[in-house]
Amino acid sequence: MGFLDKAKAAAEQAAAKAKEGVEDVQVKRELGQAYGELGKTAFELFESGELSHPGLEEIVTKIRGLNEKAAADDATAPAETETEQADADEPAATST
Helix, strand or coil: CCHHHHHHHHHHHHHHHHHHHHHHHHHHHHHHHHHHHHHHHHHHHHHHCCCCCHHHHHHHHHHHHHHHHHHHHHHHCCCCCHHHHHHHHCCCCCCC
16 A cells, blocks of 8 residues: 555545544534523423422522523613714724
8 A cells, every 4th residue: 555545544534533523513512402402491391380399499599590690780781872883883994
């Protein structure tokens, strides 16, 4: 087997490993999203009274507190003025 054949085989192996890695990351990302959806649904069911379990109390309390903090942060965030928004929408001037 010549040098180029060996290099080609190594490149193909590297490509296959990279593809496997990408697939693994994709599966883990989808799994994380599914857990997130499950958690959100469980929280909503807990809040509506359709689901109850002592093991969920602590995390539900934590989520409530975080929701309250996020709402308070949103309420105290300064609003952009129309001038600031217009400036942000315009591209920056460049010197020539």
